[in-house]
Amino acid sequence: KAGVTQTPRYLIKTRGQQVTLSCSPISGHRSVSWYQQTPGQGLQFLFEYFSETQRNKGNFPGRFSGRQFSNSRSEMNVSTLELGDSALYLCASQDRGSDGYTFGSGTRLTVV
Amino acid sequence: AQSVTQLDSHVSVSEGTPVLLRCNYSSSYSPSLFWYVQHPNKGLQLLLKYTSAATLVKGINGFEAEFKKSETSFHLTKPSAHMSDAAEYFCVVRDSSYKLIFGSGTRLLVRP
Numbered sequence: 001k002a003g004v005t006q007t008p009r010y011l012i013k014t015r016g017q018q019v020t021l022s023c024s025p026i027s028g029h030r031s032v033s034w035y036q037q038t039p040g041q042g043l044q045f046l047f048e049y050f051s052e053t054q055r056n057k058g059n060f061p062g063r064f065s066g067r068q069f070s071n072s073r074s075e076m077n078v079s080t081l082e083l084g085d086s087a088l089y090l091c092a093s094q095d096r097g098s099d100g101y102t103f104g105s106g107t108r109l110t111v112v
Numbered sequence: 113a114q115s116v117t118q119l120d121s122h123v124s125v126s127e128g129t130p131v132l133l134r135c136n137y138s139s140s141y142s143p144s145l146f147w148y149v150q151h152p153n154k155g156l157q158l159l160l161k162y163t164s165a166a167t168l169v170k171g172i173n174g175f176e177a178e179f180k181k182s183e184t185s186f187h188l189t190k191p192s193a194h195m196s197d198a199a200e201y202f203c204v205v206r207d208s209s210y211k212l213i214f215g216s217g218t219r220l221l222v223r224p
Contacts, residue, residue, distance in 0.1 A: 043214035103156040
């Protein structure tokens with residue numbers, strides 16, 4: 001069974017640009033959630049999607065957005081990048097029938 | 113609101129000696145608790161989870177944790193540390209909206 005796939009693994013962007021990250025969950029999992037990991041703030045919840053609907057949102061500015069497609073793949077977008085957006089972005093896939101959360105390897109975004 | 117506190121930011125042990133990583137939680141109801149491990153430049157791997165079944169939970173790689181309601185603790189233990197256990201460990205509680213709330217992490221160093 002394939003795991004959670006996040007692409008790309010690494011990304012370097014310039015301040016002011018926008019970026020799109022992708023997450024493909026485990027087959028059959030309909031819930032995808034996103035987390036930001038930084039040395040200063042640790043791991044923080046961004047949002048969760050279930051069956052193409054945003055079910056929950058963390059305390060991040062509107063520059064951070066996401067969506068989920070009918071095949072459960074999810075994308076998150078960050079517009080007008082700031083230096084502080086440099087982080088490891090992790091995606092978690094969950095089968096709502098169980099309590100397990102499986103994380104991908106993450107996308108490391110560097111904003112210069 | 114749910115929260116977790118990891119009592120040690122760093123723990124150092126010698127190979128072959130026991131490991132104890134401490135976690136206290138705060139929850140207004142019976143919580144779902146998890147321990148995740150993160151090796152350098154990797155995503156998060158689930159070690160074990162507690163979801164109101166047995167209070168002693170066995171996980172992968174010889175780790176286990178005991179849920180103690182009276183002490184609001186969920187400490188992670190392993191009888192004998194291995195060099196490959198060196199990593200960062202996160203205690204996590206899931207809130208009522210299925211959002212994961214992470215502790216600040218404990219970095220485990222294993223000395224040869």
